[in-house]
Amino acid sequence: MILIGCGVVFLTVHHFSQKKTDPLPEKETIEVTATPVPSETEEPEQEEDVKEIVFEDEGMDEVMSSPEEEKLQDEILTLIKKSGVQGIDSATYLKDQTVELNEDDTCLYFRLSDGSTLPVCYRKSSDKFYLG
Structure with a gap:
C-alpha cells in the first residue's frame, strides 16, 4: 500500500511538472518559456530588476543540507525571474506537505507570496531539483 501511495504521489508530481495547463481557474501556475537568442543586429534587452525573495525555510534542514538549500533557493529565484511573474517576494517551505517518495x-x-504553491521534487542521487 505504501508503494502504491508513493507511486500515486510521484505520478501526480510528474504530471504537474509537465507543461500542461490546469483546467481549474482558481489555481495559478507559473509557466516558464524559452527565450530566443537575440541576433547580432538586435539590441539586448535589459533585465528587469527583480528583488530578492525571502525564503522562510524552517524545517528544511531535516530534509537537505545547507548547500542543497542554497542551490534550491537559487533555482526558485531563477525560475521566478525567467517566468516574468511580478510581485513574488517570499517563498515559505510547507513542512507538513513534504513527501518522501523513497x-x-x-x-x-x-x-509563494502571490498565494500559489510551487511543488519541487529533489533527487538525492543526482542532486537535481525538478520545479513546477
Whole structure:
C-alpha cells in the first residue's frame, strides 16, 4: 500500500511538472518559456530588476543540507525571474506537505507570496531539483 501511495504521489508530481495547463481557474501556475537568442543586429534587452525573495525555510534542514538549500533557493529565484511573474517576494517551505517518495526522491512544496504553491521534487542521487 505504501508503494502504491508513493507511486500515486510521484505520478501526480510528474504530471504537474509537465507543461500542461490546469483546467481549474482558481489555481495559478507559473509557466516558464524559452527565450530566443537575440541576433547580432538586435539590441539586448535589459533585465528587469527583480528583488530578492525571502525564503522562510524552517524545517528544511531535516530534509537537505545547507548547500542543497542554497542551490534550491537559487533555482526558485531563477525560475521566478525567467517566468516574468511580478510581485513574488517570499517563498515559505510547507513542512507538513513534504513527501518522501523513497530513499532517493523527496517532494517539497512552497507557498509563494502571490498565494500559489510551487511543488519541487529533489533527487538525492543526482542532486537535481525538478520545479513546477
